Amino acid sequence: MISLTRIRTKSFIFILVTLFQFSGHSQSKTASLQDVAFMQGHWLGNFNGGPIEAFWAAPAGDNLTGFMRMMKEDKVTMYEMLVFEQTANGPIVLVKHFKPGLIALEEKEISDRYSFIEAKKGQALFEKQDGSVRIIYEKRSENQLVIQRGKQEGGKWVFVDLFVFNRVK
Numbered sequence: 001m002i003s004l005t006r007i008r009t010k011s012f013i014f015i016l017v018t019l020f021q022f023s024g025h026s027q028s029k030t031a032s033l034q035d036v037a038f039m040q041g042h043w044l045g046n047f048n049g050g051p052i053e054a055f056w057a058a059p060a061g062d063n064l065t066g067f068m069r070m071m072k073e074d075k076v077t078m079y080e081m082l083v084f085e086q087t088a089n090g091p092i093v094l095v096k097h098f099k100p101g102l103i104a105l106e107e108k109e110i111s112d113r114y115s116f117i118e119a120k121k122g123q124a125l126f127e128k129q130d131g132s133v134r135i136i137y138e139k140r141s142e143n144q145l146v147i148q149r150g151k152q153e154g155g156k157w158v159f160v161d162l163f164v165f166n167r168v169k
Contacts, residue, residue: 031090033059035119038139039066043165048072054145054165062086068163076100090116093126093135134159143167 039056046052050072057065064084070077079098084091093114097105106112114126114135122139134150134157143166150159 030088031116031119031124033062033064033084033086033091035116036064036084036091036124036137038122039064039137039145041145042168043145044168045163045165047163048077050077052163052165053168054163059084064091091124092116135162 037059040058041056043054043056044051045054047070050070052068052070054068055066062085066082068080068082070080077100079102081096081098083094085094093112095112095114097112099105113129115129117125117127117134119125124137125134126137127134132151136146136148136150136159138146138148140146145165145167146161147163147165148159149162150157152158
């Protein structure tokens with residue numbers, strides 16, 4: 001005969017295991033480059049009084065690459081190279097900025113580095129290595145891509161649209 005205590009113990013264990021599974025702990029999903037694949041394409045917007053253009057390649061192997069070109073009065077003001085690389089902890093973003101003449105703003109071996117925080121359909125959130133900035137990449141519609149920049153204000157993250165792009169057809 002099975003004791004009432006034994007039944008309660010088994011029921012308690014079953015409930016704990018079930019709760020653990022539904023909370024997502026046992027099925028942790030590591031982010032992948034597919035979480036940012038929505039960025040693929042050719043995009044155009046305005047920034048700082050001039051056009052800004054972005055190109056994003058499809059994910060290939062362990063990376064997704066892209067670049068942006070910022071211009072004013074038909075002259076380049078800055079280039080930005082962005083590389084999403086897959087790591088064991090999810091994608092990271094590596095960013096390097098260049099002045100006209102392809103003169104790097106960061107040191108030779110240095111790039112801005114952003115770690116993956118979370119993703120949902122058409123959106124991915126990253127945080128700069130020093131924790132000072134968060135970036136949201138968001139596909140708001142089939143033909144609009146927005147990059148938002150966030151900073152801490154009053155103990156919470158506040159985001160503003162940094163770049164708003166429309167798909168080039």
